[in-house]
Amino acid sequence: DAKTTQPNSMESNEEEPVHLPCNHSTISGTDYIHWYRQLPSQGPEYVIHGLTSNVNNRMASLAIAEDRKSSTLILHRATLRDAAVYYCIPAISGYSTLTFGKGTMLLVSP
Amino acid sequence: DTGVSQDPRHKITKRGQNVTFRCDPISEHNRLYWYRQTLGQGPEFLTYFQNEAQLEKSRLLSDRFSAERPKGSFSTLEIQRTEQGDSAMYLCASSRRTLSGLPDTQYFGPGTRLTVL
Numbered sequence: 001d002a003k004t005t006q007p008n009s010m011e012s013n014e015e016e017p018v019h020l021p022c023n024h025s026t027i028s029g030t031d032y033i034h035w036y037r038q039l040p041s042q043g044p045e046y047v048i049h050g051l052t053s054n055v056n057n058r059m060a061s062l063a064i065a066e067d068r069k070s071s072t073l074i075l076h077r078a079t080l081r082d083a084a085v086y087y088c089i090p091a092i093s094g095y096s097t098l099t100f101g102k103g104t105m106l107l108v109s110p
Numbered sequence: 111d112t113g114v115s116q117d118p119r120h121k122i123t124k125r126g127q128n129v130t131f132r133c134d135p136i137s138e139h140n141r142l143y144w145y146r147q148t149l150g151q152g153p154e155f156l157t158y159f160q161n162e163a164q165l166e167k168s169r170l171l172s173d174r175f176s177a178e179r180p181k182g183s184f185s186t187l188e189i190q191r192t193e194q195g196d197s198a199m200y201l202c203a204s205s206r207r208t209l210s211g212l213p214d215t216q217y218f219g220p221g222t223r224l225t226v227l
Binding site for chain 1: 114141143145150151152153154155158160165166201203205212213214215216217218219220221
């Protein structure tokens with residue numbers, strides 16, 4: 001499994017953009033980059049995934065470095081509901097197991 | 111979809127007792143996973159099923175743990191002779207295998223919190 005490095009925690013103000021970084025320098029060419037988040041007292045939920053190109057969905061954007069050794073999850077306007085632990089997970093396409101690290105705890109202030 | 115459900119949500123037991131947890135996946139999801147999460151850590155993979163077949167088990171899954179998925183629908187996770195170290199949140203997830211080779215999205219349940227006294 002590719003190793004990931006994420007900040008332990010980050011802080012943001014409500015309605016401001018948030019950029020959550022992840023280093024995955026040992027990622028293989030076939031690994032997708034997944035992001036999940038876990039709100040307090042809930043199971044993780046899928047946020048977004050990508051392979052090489054930047055990706056957008058209704059929840060967030062994912063910017064992937066050209067060398068794929070790092071990626072950034074972008075929340076365009078943080079809300080209080082976005083306060084959660086965010087996990088960056090490289091995973092081989094078609095392979096099911098997710099290997100979670102400790103993630104980044106995002107704190108959002110009003 | 112009604113989501114992944116888990117029962118019970120909380121379980122308190124005494125050391126040495128057996129416990130069983132149930133997971134009901136999203137209907138028509140053919141893959142089902144069990145994870146364990148301790149305080150301050152991310153979830154750790156335990157085992158996963160494709161339909162009724164248990165395809166992978168983590169080394170974390172000692173012989174006191176057993177999981178089943180009869181008929182490829184709901185799943186149960188049993189822990190025999192519980193130990194205090196088994197205290198954790200047990201999470202279940204399900205997904206639909208994609209034939210295109212793209213990664214499948216896992217949908218997690220709310221978890222069962224086990225406390226072993």
